[in-house]
Amino acid sequence: AQTVTQSQPEMSVQEAETVTLSCTYDTSESDYYLFWYKQPPSRQMILVIRQEAYKQQNATENRFSVNFQKAAKSFSLKISDSQLGDAAMYFCALNTGNQFYFGTGTSLTVIP
Amino acid sequence: EAGVAQSPRYKIIEKRQSVAFWCNPISGHATLYWYQQILGQGPKLLIQFQNNGVVDDSQLPKDRFSAERLKGVDSTLKIQPAKLEDSAVYLCASGTSPGQLEQYFGPGTRLTVT
Numbered sequence: 155a156q157t158v159t160q161s162q163p164e165m166s167v168q169e170a171e172t173v174t175l176s177c178t179y180d181t182s183e184s185d186y187y188l189f190w191y192k193q194p195p196s197r198q199m200i201l202v203i204r205q206e207a208y209k210q211q212n213a214t215e216n217r218f219s220v221n222f223q224k225a226a227k228s229f230s231l232k233i234s235d236s237q238l239g240d241a242a243m244y245f246c247a248l249n250t251g252n253q254f255y256f257g258t259g260t261s262l263t264v265i266p
Numbered sequence: 267e268a269g270v271a272q273s274p275r276y277k278i279i280e281k282r283q284s285v286a287f288w289c290n291p292i293s294g295h296a297t298l299y300w301y302q303q304i305l306g307q308g309p310k311l312l313i314q315f316q317n318n319g320v321v322d323d324s325q326l327p328k329d330r331f332s333a334e335r336l337k338g339v340d341s342t343l344k345i346q347p348a349k350l351e352d353s354a355v356y357l358c359a360s361g362t363s364p365g366q367l368e369q370y371f372g373p374g375t376r377l378t379v380t
Contacts, residue, residue, distance in 0.1 A: 158308070187367055197373075198269070198270075198371045198372065198373055198374075199309075199357070199359075199371040200371070201368055201369070204367070204368070245308050245309070247308075249367055251322075252314055252321050252322040252364065253311060253322060253324070253325075254299075254309075254311045254369075255311075256308030256309045256310070257308050258306065258307055258308050259307075259308055
């Protein structure tokens, strides 16, 4: 069975600082993809970043980067230079085959 | 381009009643997903369509939930009869193809069953 675990229900960060959101997953598949999604209050969920399991290089999208530790089955998201607009629920997700599995989310607060 | 549209945005029904949700994906997107997001949890994939065919419905409670995408464009998700535990946000997402994996989500329909 595939599982995704986000152990931090809530996190906070000062504006302009850096924050790291944790995610661990479990799968027996060798071919899979990992994602971080952002869900702002009352707004649509959007993709932040994705990582292919076969790629060793960590994905980066502007201020967002991941630390993908395949052996440890860990996939953390680092947000640099945090902005007020980064405040949202962040979901870690795993795709294997035709299925997507989401974690329970981390609520990020950005403090001005 | 227009995003994924869903209606209604909110629905309140009593248990044992029926309800239907509608989703119109982004034009040209072949893949369509329905998710159930219970408060405090992450989205759970219920069913995935590729054009008008079902790719995966392994987590759809088929005794009460049904979904269709007859013309390979918009889709309807139905619950009959509804139970209290069906209270959730129902999210629709679309993508260009299963292999592409990027999903574009709609605003969701918030269902309350009383």
